[in-house]
Amino acid sequence: MHPSGYDRLQSQVIPGYGSLARLAVALLSSSPAAQVSGSSILVAGCGTGAELLEAIAQRPDWNLTALDPSEEMLTASRQRLGEAPSISWHQATVEGFVAGGEAAGGYAGALSVLVLQSLPDDGSKLAYLSALAKCLQPGAQLVLVDLMRSSLTSLEPQLDAAWDRFQRASGLDVTRELLPSEGLHPIGLARLTSLVNAAGFGDPARVFQALGFEGFLLQRQG
Structure with missing residues (x-):
C-alpha cells in the first residue's frame, strides 16, 4: 500500500x-x-511517522531512533517529519539493527505499534521481541500495541461482526466480505506472555483495548 493512504485506511x-x-x-x-530528559527511545516499525510526530510534540528532549524495513515507508516518514534533527533514521528490522551492533542495550524505552501482528509465530515473533529486549536498559519499558486473539471464544462472532460494522460505518469501501485478520498473525494473551517472558520481559500489563486491538506495557528484566 502507498504510504499516502496508509493512515486513512488504518483509521477506518x-x-x-x-x-x-x-x-x-x-x-x-x-x-x-524514559522520564529522564534526553532519553534515547527506539521506534520500531515507524511506518509513516505517527509515533515520531507525537514523540516530538510531547517529548522534544528525546533522542529518537526510527526503524523500518520499508524504504517507501521510511521515506514517507522522513518527509512528514521534515528531517527532524532529533531522529536517527535506519532502514532495517530490529533484528538487523541489533545484529549490526548499534543497539547495545542503551535505550530507555521503545514503541512497537501494530508490528508484531504481521509476523508469523514460527520463531519470527520471538526473534523480534528478543531483539527489542536487547535494545533496552534493564527496567526500561516497551509499549506494544497489536491485534490480539480473543480469549472469550463465545464472543468472537459478535466481536468480528462489530469490527465489520465499525469498518463499514467508517466509510471503508467494501467490495467483498471483510476478513479482519487477513494477512495478520494475532496470538492470545497466554502465548504473548510466554513469548515476552522468553524474550526477557516480565508479564505483559494490559493498559487499553478496543475490540481486538490491545496495548501492553512490558518491562525489560535483568
Missing part, C-alpha cells in the same frame, strides 16, 4: 487509531526510565 479499520500514537507516547513518557 482500527478503533481509536487516531489516538494510538498519542497514548503510546504518553505511556512511555511516564515510565521511570
Whole structure:
C-alpha cells in the first residue's frame, strides 16, 4: 500500500487509531526510565511517522531512533517529519539493527505499534521481541500495541461482526466480505506472555483495548 493512504485506511479499520500514537507516547513518557530528559527511545516499525510526530510534540528532549524495513515507508516518514534533527533514521528490522551492533542495550524505552501482528509465530515473533529486549536498559519499558486473539471464544462472532460494522460505518469501501485478520498473525494473551517472558520481559500489563486491538506495557528484566 502507498504510504499516502496508509493512515486513512488504518483509521477506518482500527478503533481509536487516531489516538494510538498519542497514548503510546504518553505511556512511555511516564515510565521511570524514559522520564529522564534526553532519553534515547527506539521506534520500531515507524511506518509513516505517527509515533515520531507525537514523540516530538510531547517529548522534544528525546533522542529518537526510527526503524523500518520499508524504504517507501521510511521515506514517507522522513518527509512528514521534515528531517527532524532529533531522529536517527535506519532502514532495517530490529533484528538487523541489533545484529549490526548499534543497539547495545542503551535505550530507555521503545514503541512497537501494530508490528508484531504481521509476523508469523514460527520463531519470527520471538526473534523480534528478543531483539527489542536487547535494545533496552534493564527496567526500561516497551509499549506494544497489536491485534490480539480473543480469549472469550463465545464472543468472537459478535466481536468480528462489530469490527465489520465499525469498518463499514467508517466509510471503508467494501467490495467483498471483510476478513479482519487477513494477512495478520494475532496470538492470545497466554502465548504473548510466554513469548515476552522468553524474550526477557516480565508479564505483559494490559493498559487499553478496543475490540481486538490491545496495548501492553512490558518491562525489560535483568
